[in-house]
Amino acid sequence: MKIRGMKIRKDKQGTILVMVLLFMLSAMLIGIALMRSTIIETKIAANERVYKQGFYRAESAAEIIIPQFDSIVSVTSWGIDSRADVSSRMPEGSTVDGANVGMTLRRTGNPPIGSGSSAAKTTAMYYRIDATVDNRTVEMGVWKAFPKPGT
Numbered sequence: 001m002k003i004r005g006m007k008i009r010k011d012k013q014g015t016i017l018v019m020v021l022l023f024m025l026s027a028m029l030i031g032i033a034l035m036r037s038t039i040i041e042t043k044i045a046a047n048e049r050v051y052k053q054g055f056y057r058a059e060s061a062a063e064i065i066i067p068q069f070d071s072i073v074s075v076t077s078w079g080i081d082s083r084a085d086v087s088s089r090m091p092e093g094s095t096v097d098g099a100n101v102g103m104t105l106r107r108t109g110n111p112p113i114g115s116g117s118s119a120a121k122t123t124a125m126y127y128r129i130d131a132t133v134d135n136r137t138v139e140m141g142v143w144k145a146f147p148k149p150g151t
Helices: 015-075
Strands: 083-085 100-109 122-133 136-147
Touching: 015 100, 015 122, 015 136
Parallel strands: none
Antiparallel strands: 083 100, 100 122, 122 136
């Protein structure tokens, strides 16, 4: 049988070859898509790990200052929004060595409700501790109650 100059074969030789080639092509496309997805997910996980590592190092730097809080407050003259650099108090050779850490007096007033301090006998000062490591910054707030003069 001929259709416009083409001869149509009635046997099915070569049909399996075409089907196998189509199947192989679809399997390769699916494989490539899965590989690209895996590569992207791996990069996302690596970026998240780096971000969290920097965050936890900055948080550690701020946490190191809290036990030293009283000694820092007692030797520094404070004004509202004045920042004292306390980076030198980071332990040498630790993962937070080189962190940029500071304390800022944000406000003064009565102690927060539920703090256990009497508003009549104490004045509270709110300090902000900020720590920056690897371009990650963590800020913590600390209330410190001081006896009012003359009580």
